[in-house]
Amino acid sequence: MSYKPIRTLADAARHSLYLRVVCPGCQREVIFSPGSLIGFDFRMGHKPLERLATKFVCKPPEGCGRRGAELSVIQWPSIRARPAAPTPMLSKAPRGIEQDAWDKADVGEKRRLIRQARG
Helix, strand or coil: CCCCCCCEHHHHHHCCCEEEEECCCCCCEEEECHHHHHHHCHHHHHCEHHHHHHHCECCCCCCCCCECCEEEEECCCCCCCCCCCCCCCCCCCCCCCCHHHHHHCCHHHHHHHHHHHHC
């Protein structure tokens, strides 16, 4: 594993990390996807994280209204396990064509096999 210097939101998005924002006044915590913040304002993607901390405001009624925040970059654990990739479903060979030849054939070869089976 290598060291990943995360200095901007673009770096966090590149490494599939999330931004944890904590209000220093009321300790309210919110987790953002860097891509959603970059999509909101494209210029935010290339500003240092230290400068972005001053832009956040803890909004009432849930928050205290204080400016500034403590930012940290986290790796969000997967809540659900990813489903296994589906196995490719091979089509059943038409009557008169061997299944092995049908499975290995591309589209043009399948057309030729069908013409040959029809006679």
